[in-house]
Amino acid sequence: MIEATVAANRSDLGVSLAGTRWGLALAILVAAFCVSSATPGLAQTATPAASGEGAEPSSPKKDVLTIPIILAREKIDKPLPLSLLDLPPADDGIAGAQLGLKDNNTTGRFVNQEFILDVVEDADPDKLIKDVLAKVEGGAQFVLADVGPDTLVKLADTVAGKDVLIINYGAADDRLREEDCRPQVMHTAPTRAMIADALAQYLVWKKWRRWFLVLGPKKEDKLFADALRRAAKRFGAKIVEERTFAYETGNRRADGGFEQVQQQIPTFTQEAPDYDVLVVADEGNLFGDYLPYRTWDARPVAGTAGLVATSWHPAIEMWGGTQFQNRFKRMANRSMRPLDYNAWMAARIIGEAATRKSSGSYKDLAPFIKSADFELAAFKGVRLTLRDWNGQLRQPVPIVSPKLLVSVSPQLGFLHQFTVLDTLGVDKPETKCAAFTQ
Amino acid sequence: MRFKVGCVWTLGVCVALMVSTPAALADTAFVTNEKDNTVSVIDTEKLEVIKTFKVGHRPRGIILSKDAKWLIICVSDDNIIQVYDTRTYEFIKLLPSGPDPELLILHPSGNPLYIANEDDNLVTVVDIEQGKILTDIPVGVEPEGMGMSPDGKVLVNTSETTNMAHFISTETNKTFDNVLVDARPRVAIYNKAGTQLWVSSEIGGTVTVINPADRKIIGKIHFEIPGITREAIQPVGIRITKDDKTAFVALGPANRVAIVNTETLKVEKYLLVGQRVWQLAFTPDDKLLFTTNGTSNDVSVIDVDKQKVIKSIRTGRYPWGVVVAPF
Numbered sequence: 001m002i003e004a005t006v007a008a009n010r011s012d013l014g015v016s017l018a019g020t021r022w023g024l025a026l027a028i029l030v031a032a033f034c035v036s037s038a039t040p041g042l043a044q045t046a047t048p049a050a051s052g053e054g055a056e057p058s059s060p061k062k063d064v065l066t067i068p069i070i071l072a073r074e075k076i077d078k079p080l081p082l083s084l085l086d087l088p089p090a091d092d093g094i095a096g097a098q099l100g101l102k103d104n105n106t107t108g109r110f111v112n113q114e115f116i117l118d119v120v121e122d123a124d125p126d127k128l129i130k131d132v133l134a135k136v137e138g139g140a141q142f143v144l145a146d147v148g149p150d151t152l153v154k155l156a157d158t159v160a161g162k163d164v165l166i167i168n169y170g171a172a173d174d175r176l177r178e179e180d181c182r183p184q185v186m187h188t189a190p191t192r193a194m195i196a197d198a199l200a201q202y203l204v205w206k207k208w209r210r211w212f213l214v215l216g217p218k219k220e221d222k223l224f225a226d227a228l229r230r231a232a233k234r235f236g237a238k239i240v241e242e243r244t245f246a247y248e249t250g251n252r253r254a255d256g257g258f259e260q261v262q263q264q265i266p267t268f269t270q271e272a273p274d275y276d277v278l279v280v281a282d283e284g285n286l287f288g289d290y291l292p293y294r295t296w297d298a299r300p301v302a303g304t305a306g307l308v309a310t311s312w313h314p315a316i317e318m319w320g321g322t323q324f325q326n327r328f329k330r331m332a333n334r335s336m337r338p339l340d341y342n343a344w345m346a347a348r349i350i351g352e353a354a355t356r357k358s359s360g361s362y363k364d365l366a367p368f369i370k371s372a373d374f375e376l377a378a379f380k381g382v383r384l385t386l387r388d389w390n391g392q393l394r395q396p397v398p399i400v401s402p403k404l405l406v407s408v409s410p411q412l413g414f415l416h417q418f419t420v421l422d423t424l425g426v427d428k429p430e431t432k433c434a435a436f437t438q
Numbered sequence: 439m440r441f442k443v444g445c446v447w448t449l450g451v452c453v454a455l456m457v458s459t460p461a462a463l464a465d466t467a468f469v470t471n472e473k474d475n476t477v478s479v480i481d482t483e484k485l486e487v488i489k490t491f492k493v494g495h496r497p498r499g500i501i502l503s504k505d506a507k508w509l510i511i512c513v514s515d516d517n518i519i520q521v522y523d524t525r526t527y528e529f530i531k532l533l534p535s536g537p538d539p540e541l542l543i544l545h546p547s548g549n550p551l552y553i554a555n556e557d558d559n560l561v562t563v564v565d566i567e568q569g570k571i572l573t574d575i576p577v578g579v580e581p582e583g584m585g586m587s588p589d590g591k592v593l594v595n596t597s598e599t600t601n602m603a604h605f606i607s608t609e610t611n612k613t614f615d616n617v618l619v620d621a622r623p624r625v626a627i628y629n630k631a632g633t634q635l636w637v638s639s640e641i642g643g644t645v646t647v648i649n650p651a652d653r654k655i656i657g658k659i660h661f662e663i664p665g666i667t668r669e670a671i672q673p674v675g676i677r678i679t680k681d682d683k684t685a686f687v688a689l690g691p692a693n694r695v696a697i698v699n700t701e702t703l704k705v706e707k708y709l710l711v712g713q714r715v716w717q718l719a720f721t722p723d724d725k726l727l728f729t730t731n732g733t734s735n736d737v738s739v740i741d742v743d744k745q746k747v748i749k750s751i752r753t754g755r756y757p758w759g760v761v762v763a764p765f
Contacts, residue, residue, distance in 0.1 A: 106559060106579045107600040110616045320598060323557050323580050355618060377621040377641040382669040
């Protein structure tokens with residue numbers, strides 16, 4: 001019923017054509033007939049409109065501006081996380097972009113714009129870049145990217161100078177916003193520094209300043225540990241102990257399960273100096289979830305397990321979030337994950353700019369998005385804007401327990417000259433990014 | 439003889455009493471408490487809560503029927519509208535709605551009722567006597583604000599995520615125009631003369647004033663409060679005095695109400711109220727203005743002529759909507 005009403009409404013919004021849409025369709029049909037009967041050769045290469053398909057009862061397609069958005073995803077093989085509840089769905093991120101397009105199209109039907117999502121996926125980064133380039137050469141100007149950091153840089157360099165805007169919604173690497181920044185790349189995903197700073201502010205506010213840092217052996221774990229060390233220094237926490245959890249990944253489950261872990265974790269965490277909170281850096285979620293309630297000392301766990309700083313959580317209901325969560329669930333048949341949310345924001349940036357500028361072209365939208373006038377409403381209670389020195393979207397960062405929102409950073413009391421959102425992550429005076437403002 | 443004197447005397451005393459004490463013209467304010475699932479009833483003369491009664495889950499938008507006999511409340515988590523008696527506070531009946539009704543407004547004739555369903559991109563039109571849905575009107579994403587032109591011909595609905603004010607003809611129930619406003623519009627309201635439509639943008643931090651005749655933007659009101667960051671200024675509720683001269687705008691977590699000259703569209707004063715002020719309502723004589731302060735769990739009372747906050751009244755948790763009945 002709703003779809004029919006929408007379709008009907010769309011034709012009514014063609015308002016002035018409401019009375020003449022049949023007349024116009026008839027005219028097209030007649031023209032098509034004349035063309036096809038007069039020039040038989042031409043008829044074979046006739047466009048769909050000329051062959052009579054244009055006679056649908058809504059406003060003629062030529063009045064609607066079509067804006068294609070490419071979603072480029074690099075399929076990276078990762079070991080599965082510990083918890084059954086954390087297994088990534090096949091459409092992780094993609095579903096968020098789909099909701100973003102759906103929301104864009106709801107507005108679009110009032111302003112005669114239609115957004116189309118084109119998903120390009122591959123495990124081979126070079127092939128992926130080639131496929132995206134082909135789409136760009138076919139006219140696409142907007143790319144939402146969930147790719148590895150090296151791939152993002154390569155992709156940006158491949159389309160450099162062309163009318164293409166890339167929005168990174170997957171990679172948290174700070175270097176992509178610093179020494180490896182690019183003028184045509186923006187970011188909705190928060191950086192590791194923003195996440196670490198958000199968590200550190202809350203832990204410091206809580207007066208849990210003595211940290212026992214545990215990191216995994218992977219390169220991403222080390223990067224997050226670096227961000228945590230920086231955050232501790234910045235906000236006045238002290239890392240009193242640091243240990244690396246070297247482990248054999250093994251299989252994430254076996255028919256036994258807890259017996260060995262119950263012995264291992266206390267032993268691993270014993271004999272640490274006095275500390276307030278164990279902060280774990282385990283980006284793959286391969287061991288961090290073993291830590292809560294098993295540490296030698298009775299201490300809370302934070303970081304990538306336990307108390308987590310993240311861009312989104314499926315139980316957030318503040319700021320009108322309930323409706324947003326419900327719309328996603330109805331569409332995707334699952335809860336919204338942080339990657340979905342980051343992708344939604346990326347899609348909405350394009351949609352919001354297109355609505356405000358009444359255009360779908362890179363030349364109109366990119367400068368507007370980069371300008372001080374651009375803002376995005378994203379269920380975070382404040383307007384979100386892009387950092388003008390590196391294209392990173394500023395945003396409040398929720399601090400969450402597995403089931404509920406605990407707090408939101410930046411915490412009250414941390415001050416900033418221009419906006420408290422810039423107390424999270426690498427700030428303008430510290431930036432290594434020069435390329436973005438070229 | 440004595441009896442007659444007694445009667446006359448009593449009558450005399452009564453008359454004297456009636457003449458000497460002005461009749462207590464208290465009105466009654468009703469406040470929905472979003473988290474407590476109750477309605478607080480406030481005597482506007484005593485300025486205190488005289489009763490709190492239970493309603494359904496997550497009550498938000500609240501209005502009066504035209505004859506002020508009914509309280510009509512959006513009970514969002516029950517996905518329904520509840521009707522209560524304004525004098526006895528007894529439950530009368532349910533009215534249907536779409537999922538997650540938030541705000542609602544009646545046609546000036548008293549029927550039908552237009553409901554913004556936050557969860558379904560629809561405005562539902564309901565006959566309040568028969569209790570039936572007449573039709574649904576598709577609008578933008580997350581509809582909330584509902585404004586009605588004084589002549590009843592145009593309904594304006596705002597969509598929070600689509601960032602638009604949709605102009606809907608109440609005759610055809612179809613949208614005939616859409617105006618793009620700043621981010622996250624919440625409330626839309628006409629002035630009494632029908633010459634201005636005010637729309638608040640919560641995240642954009644502005645109020646847009648639109649000419650309903652041609653839907654062009656007359657002006658945009660920006661707010662600046664020393665010591666308050668721009669992000670905290672989040673306009674939500676708007677009310678305009680009956681003489682159309684002064685508008686009051688609730689500014690959310692800025693904890694203030696702005697007093698705006700409707701001719702110059704300039705802010706004349708900011709009044710500090712409670713925390714996260716969202717909705718407002720005048721007493722029928724425009725002398726007092728009640729504001730709902732969600733996070734401080736109270737309602738502020740503003741003396742409109744003196745432009746001063748005179749009292750805070752504790753309500754239930756997260757007071758949301760407010761309406762004042764003329765008795």
